[in-house]
Amino acid sequence: MFRLAHVRGRAALLDDSHWFDLATLAGDESWSDPMVAIARHHDLHALSGALSSSLTPARPARPARPGGLIADETLGACVPRPQKVFAIGLNYRAHAEETNATLPPSPLTFTKFPSCLAGPDASIELSGESVDWEVELVVVIGTGGRHIGAADAWSHVAGLTLGQDISDRVVQRAGTPPQFSLGKSFDGYGPIGPAVVSVDAFADPDDIGLWCDVSGERMQTSRTSDLIFDVPTLVSYLSSICTLAPGDIIFTGTPSGVGMGRGRFLRPGDTIDSGAEVIGELHNRCVQPVTAG
Ligand code: ZN
16 A cells, blocks of 8 residues: 655655655656656555555565655645546535535536645635535546446546545636536645545545544534445546546545535634545645735
8 A cells, every 4th residue: 555645846655654755765766746656556555565664564674764754744735736637516415415406417527627736734715705615535546548437447546535625605606507617726725635545545445434624613524435426436437528647636525514504604714624534634724815916
């Protein structure tokens, strides 16, 4: 298994407490780009095996030297430049109910433009007074392809990470019919991380618990076993239309408990603490927008 992160602008593998520069570990500078590393996800397992950590029961003869402590770093987006960012709406039954929507017959898909992606501890500049949280499991494609069958889908996945599909509800719902993409693509509205965690790290990758606290209050909690369209179905469906590329990511939809259903939106000073089993946590603070000039 491996945990792939983005440290000081370079790809890094993580153990429980340290980061290891991937290119140094591999002895090959071409590994320094996280997008290259994701495309070579099969080789990351062996490179991760060289770490001198609890991840690897059998320690190698010459343990790798860590670059430093994870806790001392501000991680970047673990998938910094995906070609495509898919996001799925209304993919948990209870969330569809809280938004009074009828269940979609096929995955309700929009995009978040890649420029919205941010690191796991990034601040979020609020674009208005109706900005909402949406904790989501995020799928990272490792091996691309077209017409991928559901039975093969997991073998095309490099790993999983966690994301917040931050949404400006006014911008999202402006216009008839509403077009979601811009309201979900303000700079910083896609924090992801802390790392891409390989599929074999999960006891059951189709049943992962996730949660979201806003300023200390538990707002969302669910399991991905409650997805209406599960990960294999999403990979199969999306690849029936678009050729998937290594590094493409899929925000799989959010459970119930968003602000829209509560009449409570994000305010400057709010903290968003999101987590998922095995993957880890995001900690984002909401701030006033920094205006130009
Ligand atoms: Zn969403």
